[in-house]
Amino acid sequence: MTRKQAKFFFLAPAIIWVFVFTIFPLGYSAVLSVFSLENSVDVTRTKVPLLDDAGEPVLTRSGKPRTRTVIERTVNSDWTFVGGKNFVRITKDMQAAEAAKVTVIFAVVAVTIQIVLGMALALLFNRKLPARGVMRSVMIMPIFATPIAVGYLFFTIFFENGGPLSFTGIPWLSNPSWALFSVILVDVWQWTPFAFLVFLAALQGIDSEQIEAARLDTESSWKIFTNIVLPALQPVIVIVLLLRFAEAIKVFDIPFALTGGGPGVATQSYTFLAFRTGLRFFDVGYASAMSYTLLIAAMIIVTVFFSRIRKSYS
Amino acid sequence: MVVRRYARLYDQVFSVVAIFVALVFFFPIYWAASTSLRNPIDTFTVSGVGVPFLDFDPTLNNWIDQLSTPETQNALINSTIISTLATLLALLVGLPAAYALARFRYTTIKNKDLTVWFLSQRVLPPVATVMPFFLVMRSLGLLDTHLALILINATFILPFVVVILRQSFLDLPYELEEAALVDGASFFQTFLRIALPLSLPSVVTTGLIIFAFAWNEFLFAITISSQKAITIPVHMAGAVDTRGVQFWFMAVRALIAMIPPVVIALLAQRYIVRGLTLGAVKG
Structure with a gap:
């Protein structure tokens, strides 16, 4: 095998795979998004003679054969080309607007808390600690805990009649604003450790001599943080911010399990709504248009993200 | 003297804070374990934080009940089969690509751009592909099959394999492979006999991480599976019918899902930071 052949055969399977299982579905989805699927039901009534056990027609008193009516329903799925109508519909759809609002609030608040809290914890723990390994292990657990199970687990924790947090009297899941906050809290529980671990790893890479020198110059801790630590950590903060944000706008599992999108639609995320529209109500064209809107939002984030970190992959 | 005393006080305050933080993050998992060991009658009546033996008499009945149902066993088997095969498939397709991006120079499309292209798959919203995937699988008659879920999970974890293991191959010294090539070994032999064994630890760790991702996947699993191919997260969601009543079973199911x-x-600790930032931060 020449180098040229090796170059081709090593890389080709993965590229073909992505084309078959990612690019093709995305193209399919793009096509679906400009169609509308109308399900119409045709009902046909036909009268058939009623037969007795022996197969003979049953007669009425007047001697005519008795009949029974057979009702047949056939579902016709008609794909109609609607052009950009699905996308126009999104802009007028109150539910989509609400879901978008919920998703943005969720993503902004959750990611902000994760970054601030993760940073605070990383600074706090960036020192010699007797049980550092234990702390690290405890922080790794939430990240890998099955999200759907985490959602149900927190359902038992936020349970208002006898759950461990019921002593607060807070309507964790029954009040719309609190319910959204509860979903945010679960995400904070799950992903603050991620910010923490990444920041801690980055903190340990900072030259400690520089900080010692600044400390000897009697600079305040806050000044050391803003002048030395924060600039050194800036690229890592950007990475965590964008990775988390790109994940957060896709949130689905936690609201699905914790609140079922409720109360009302208070915690119905955009992915949740698209999932319901497409796979529960089979409004496939419209749901595809909705997912494409999310895709475009994600792509904008990705573009910003990769323009920043592209150099680390060179 | 004064300074030292302050330092000691600071250390003590710090230890208390550290323990508190660890407890807060551990509490939900502890609570699940505690609930799972309670008799149904104790579920809402335990005092304090529900310490087994102290606040209630623990029982293993909930675990025995749940683990002995055919549904749970079936879901555990399905999840294991799907996650394992998806992991192996992703490694099979992704490893050569990762190696190629580390060792060959591509000119039409640069290595950097190819890597970023793989990376960008990770950020796509899965809901954009779930409907076409569902329709295709329906027309192929593959709904509710292991195969459909293996294929889609392999697709999700493939970018991880390519991007993270590319970095591992880059970290290897090239001299050995060069020597093998000079001695007449083929590219494939060099990859299989030299590069792969040397990077085996990171291949195994990456394999573990992507297995966990496949295990946790829910959106496609609930769309594709209905009975035969139900995975653990979908089985977990079945608790929705009984929610509000049978918390003890929910706790058991949550733990069954989360433990693997x-x-x-915890086994793959060292690679977690690198894995989760897709190689952008070396932890």
């Missing part, structure tokens, strides 16, 4: 990926994450 959490244990795996």
Whole structure:
């Protein structure tokens, strides 16, 4: 095998795979998004003679054969080309607007808390600690805990009649604003450790001599943080911010399990709504248009993200 | 003297804060374990934080009940089969690509751009592909099959394999492979006999991490599976029918779902930061 052949055969399977299982579905989805699927039901009534056990027609008193009516329903799925109508519909759809609002609030608040809290914890723990390994292990657990199970687990924790947090009297899941906050809290529980671990790893890479020198110059801790630590950590903060944000706008599992999108639609995320529209109500064209809107939002984030970190992959 | 005393006080305050933080993050998992060991009658009546033996008499009945149902066993088997095969498939397709991006120079499309292209798959919203995937699988008659879920999970974890293991191959010294090539070994032999064994630890760790991702996947699993191919997260969601009543079963199911990926994450600790930032931060 020449180098040229090796170059081709090593890389080709993965590229073909992505084309078959990612690019093709995305193209399919793009096509679906400009169609509308109308399900119409045709009902046909036909009268058939009623037969007795022996197969003979049953007669009425007047001697005519008795009949029974057979009702047949056939579902016709008609794909109609609607052009950009699905996308126009999104802009007028109150539910989509609400879901978008919920998703943005969720993503902004959750990611902000994760970054601030993760940073605070990383600074706090960036020192010699007797049980550092234990702390690290405890922080790794939430990240890998099955999200759907985490959602149900927190359902038992936020349970208002006898759950461990019921002593607060807070309507964790029954009040719309609190319910959204509860979903945010679960995400904070799950992903603050991620910010923490990444920041801690980055903190340990900072030259400690520089900080010692600044400390000897009697600079305040806050000044050391803003002048030395924060600039050194800036690229890592950007990475965590964008990775988390790109994940957060896709949130689905936690609201699905914790609140079922409720109360009302208070915690119905955009992915949740698209999932319901497409796979529960089979409004496939419209749901595809909705997912494409999310895709475009994600792509904008990705573009910003990769323009920043592209150099680390060179 | 004064300074030292302050330092000691600071250390003590710090230890208290550290323990508190660890307890807060551990509490939900502890609570699940505690609930899972309670008799149904104790579920809402325990005092304090529900310490077994102290606040209630623990029982293993909930665990025995849940683990002996055919549904749970079926879901455990399905999840294991799907996650394992998806992991192996992703490694099979992704490893050569990772190696190629580390060792060959591509000119039409640069290595950097190819890597970023693989990376960008990770950020796509899965809901954009779930409907076409559902329709295609329906027309192929593959709904509710292991195969459909293996294929889609392999697709999700493939970018991880390519991007993270590319970095591992880059970290290897090239001299050995060069020597083998000079001695007349083929590219494939060099990859299989030299590069792969040398990077085996990171291949195994990456394999563990992507297994956990596949194990946790829910959106496609609930769309594709309905009975035969139900995975653990979908089985977990079945608790929705009984929610509000049978918390003890929900706790058991949540733990059954969470234990394998959490244990795996603890095994793969060293690579977690690198894995989760897709190689952008070396932890």
